[in-house]
Amino acid sequence: MVSGRKSCILRAENISKVVEEKGKKFVIFDSVSFEIREGEIVSILGPTGSGKTSILNMVVGLEKPTAGEIFYRGEPLDSEKHIVPLIPQQPISLPWLTVQGNIEVVLEAKGIPLRQRIRTALKYIDLMGLDSFEDTYPRELTLAMRQRLSFARALSVEEELIAMDDPFTTLDSLTAEDLREEFLRLWLEKQLVVKSILLTTTNVEEAVYFSDRVYVLSRRPGRLLDIVDVNMPHPRDKDSKEFADIMDHIYSVLLSL
Amino acid sequence: MSLLAAAGWSFLRMLIAYVLSLLFAVPYGLAAASSKRRERWMIPLIDILQSVPIVTFFPVAILFFVKLGGGGRIGVEMASIFLIFTCQVWNLAFSVYETVKTFPRDLMYLADAYKLPPLTRIRYFYIPAMIPGLVYNSMMSWANGWYFLIASEIFSVGSEEYKLPGLGTEIITNLEKGNIGGLVLTLVVLVSIVLFMQMAIWNSLRKWAKLFEYNYEPIDVYKPHFVEWIEEIAYRLRFEQLFYGTVYGLWTFFRKKWVKIIVKSLLFAFGLYALYGGYEFVIWLISPVPQGISEIFPALGITTLRIFVAYLISLVLVLVPGYWVSKHKEESARVVDIFITSIGVLSSIPASAFFPPIIHIMVRYLGSMEVGTIFIYVTAMVWYIMYNVLLGAVSIPMSLRNLAQVFKIRGGLFVRTIFIPAIFPSLITGSITGWGGAWNASVVAEYMVFSGEVLAVFGIGSFLVRNLTANPKLMMWGAIIMTVYVVLLNRLVWQPLYNLAERRYRRGEW
Numbered sequence: 001m002v003s004g005r006k007s008c009i010l011r012a013e014n015i016s017k018v019v020e021e022k023g024k025k026f027v028i029f030d031s032v033s034f035e036i037r038e039g040e041i042v043s044i045l046g047p048t049g050s051g052k053t054s055i056l057n058m059v060v061g062l063e064k065p066t067a068g069e070i071f072y073r074g075e076p077l078d079s080e081k082h083i084v085p086l087i088p089q090q091p092i093s094l095p096w097l098t099v100q101g102n103i104e105v106v107l108e109a110k111g112i113p114l115r116q117r118i119r120t121a122l123k124y125i126d127l128m129g130l131d132s133f134e135d136t137y138p139r140e141l142t143l144a145m146r147q148r149l150s151f152a153r154a155l156s157v158e159e160e161l162i163a164m165d166d167p168f169t170t171l172d173s174l175t176a177e178d179l180r181e182e183f184l185r186l187w188l189e190k191q192l193v194v195k196s197i198l199l200t201t202t203n204v205e206e207a208v209y210f211s212d213r214v215y216v217l218s219r220r221p222g223r224l225l226d227i228v229d230v231n232m233p234h235p236r237d238k239d240s241k242e243f244a245d246i247m248d249h250i251y252s253v254l255l256s257l
Numbered sequence: 258m259s260l261l262a263a264a265g266w267s268f269l270r271m272l273i274a275y276v277l278s279l280l281f282a283v284p285y286g287l288a289a290a291s292s293k294r295r296e297r298w299m300i301p302l303i304d305i306l307q308s309v310p311i312v313t314f315f316p317v318a319i320l321f322f323v324k325l326g327g328g329g330r331i332g333v334e335m336a337s338i339f340l341i342f343t344c345q346v347w348n349l350a351f352s353v354y355e356t357v358k359t360f361p362r363d364l365m366y367l368a369d370a371y372k373l374p375p376l377t378r379i380r381y382f383y384i385p386a387m388i389p390g391l392v393y394n395s396m397m398s399w400a401n402g403w404y405f406l407i408a409s410e411i412f413s414v415g416s417e418e419y420k421l422p423g424l425g426t427e428i429i430t431n432l433e434k435g436n437i438g439g440l441v442l443t444l445v446v447l448v449s450i451v452l453f454m455q456m457a458i459w460n461s462l463r464k465w466a467k468l469f470e471y472n473y474e475p476i477d478v479y480k481p482h483f484v485e486w487i488e489e490i491a492y493r494l495r496f497e498q499l500f501y502g503t504v505y506g507l508w509t510f511f512r513k514k515w516v517k518i519i520v521k522s523l524l525f526a527f528g529l530y531a532l533y534g535g536y537e538f539v540i541w542l543i544s545p546v547p548q549g550i551s552e553i554f555p556a557l558g559i560t561t562l563r564i565f566v567a568y569l570i571s572l573v574l575v576l577v578p579g580y581w582v583s584k585h586k587e588e589s590a591r592v593v594d595i596f597i598t599s600i601g602v603l604s605s606i607p608a609s610a611f612f613p614p615i616i617h618i619m620v621r622y623l624g625s626m627e628v629g630t631i632f633i634y635v636t637a638m639v640w641y642i643m644y645n646v647l648l649g650a651v652s653i654p655m656s657l658r659n660l661a662q663v664f665k666i667r668g669g670l671f672v673r674t675i676f677i678p679a680i681f682p683s684l685i686t687g688s689i690t691g692w693g694g695a696w697n698a699s700v701v702a703e704y705m706v707f708s709g710e711v712l713a714v715f716g717i718g719s720f721l722v723r724n725l726t727a728n729p730k731l732m733m734w735g736a737i738i739m740t741v742y743v744v745l746l747n748r749l750v751w752q753p754l755y756n757l758a759e760r761r762y763r764r765g766e767w
Contacts, residue, residue: 057659060663061662061663062659062662062663079662080665083663083664083665084663085663085664086659086663088656088659090656092656092657092659092660094657094660094674094675094678095761095762096678096761096762097674105664105666105670105674106664106666108670109664109665109666109667109670110664110665153664157664
């Protein structure tokens, strides 16, 4: 199941989230475990309300699990120390900074000197197809372009792991397809410094298309239903029998409850 | 006992002035916002009136209202209510105007698509949309009314002086006598009323008003009991049909051609009369031009300097809690609530009521009251800025806070790239109202009487008050020049900053 030699970047062990509202306890998800190794794309697949976003928030340091623990390179995840850039579902940017400024600010937060900041920012602007939009303000961009900015920003800090919270749903299906293809190409051509990707999605095809491994979650409270390895070489043929079989398997797992 | 009666009188006056303010502000704001031609003169007009210091209205109050009442109690009461009205009305009118101007376009399309007639739009679209702005501004209007009560119940021009039973008069009388005990007691009564209103009325109205904000963020829908009672009573009395029936009747009446002609000619006649009055006024002003006008300019300069220093102090006092709020989302909503309650109360206390004793001591030991005056200016402006900035800081969206946390944008970088830009529009709005408050407060900050002794510093405020009795004509010159100066300052400094804030740091699409 686990691809042997490659070292583990992030591991979640039996993490749970319980929230209390007006005296009632709600279990968001319950004892979920997963791991991400170097060079992998891992997705967490589940219906709305399975706690995917909450899990991702824990990985990037916005929330803490009620029980269980997350390890980053073997040590407990410390939100003050470890940076796991996030690409949120809806594009978020600082409206008063230009495209380039929005990227430079996260590089500055990382303590990168000015000249290198500019160089890195321009590099990722180029990679994500935002060239000639450096000086544009986010509000002048289309939704798709703003999401590209989110990608460029997350990639530019050149951490080994990035987290994507269902980043394609906000786009229309054609635009989403373009962005998926483009991102996968950059990934396969090894143009990115990032080593691994954690993706959440509600889209079975997307999960199978991208991932080396899919963690399938149930409806609320989210529980791990299955772990599906996808050992197909990229680029994957969505019309192939193998692809369809894996999708069928995942659907049957999701619908079995 | 007489103190409670005084409180009752003051409250009653405030209430009447407030109701009149609402009745004036809503149609005025609607009228100004609904036609480019009207907007061109109606907005600058209230801009000017709001910049005019309260003492300028004394002659109007006396010449018109006191004389109208034949010099009797009723006339003086009307004059006093008019003075309170001038403290309460302008920001309400601006608020209505802004709501209508910034009314969401997609809702407007909806109204267009269903071809809703104007009155239906006002009733179901504009009036509900006005509520959040009106609630906030009502709170500010009441605070402002209390703050200037000491100048609304006791007023004089030349040798004529009028005073009415009320808390403002109580305060002034106690100050003049140097009666600290009486002063404290009066302030306790005043603060109790203000605190009660804040807790019982404004806080619950603020919570209720969230329902009328145009977004679909989840909130606890809440309606205060007294709003339900008012609705119940209004329903029983068929008030709504009656009210809208009257409005509808008036509306159709005033749209009739012949009525329009009559109204226009009346307005024209009134305009002519006003022109004639203005002419008389100008003649009175320039024949002869009084000595001492040259004193006005250095006085304005030094007052500007004082307000500027007070502004810097206010900024420090505001930005620290603002920064804290922007960093602590979870607890901050509750803390901001406590803050706003305190702001409502603190901004209502006339600083000039408790400062004179302190300043009296200050003058004795420091030989100058400069520091005290600057602090009165701080009390007149800091609350507006604080209110706006805190609300701005608390409404920094979660997504931006998360962005900062995920990418570890902290410290100076956070302040420079997120905190300041995010609160910038509210900071400018707060600063504009704060500076307005300070200009108006100049007449109580720079001149006061304690225990028979006049405490004053050179400045435009003390210039106006001194000349109110000594030389009303010179006072008028001072007031006019000050108003022009303040309006120019607004146009040349604040308006561009406001436009910048709107353009670059506007809320909405983050």
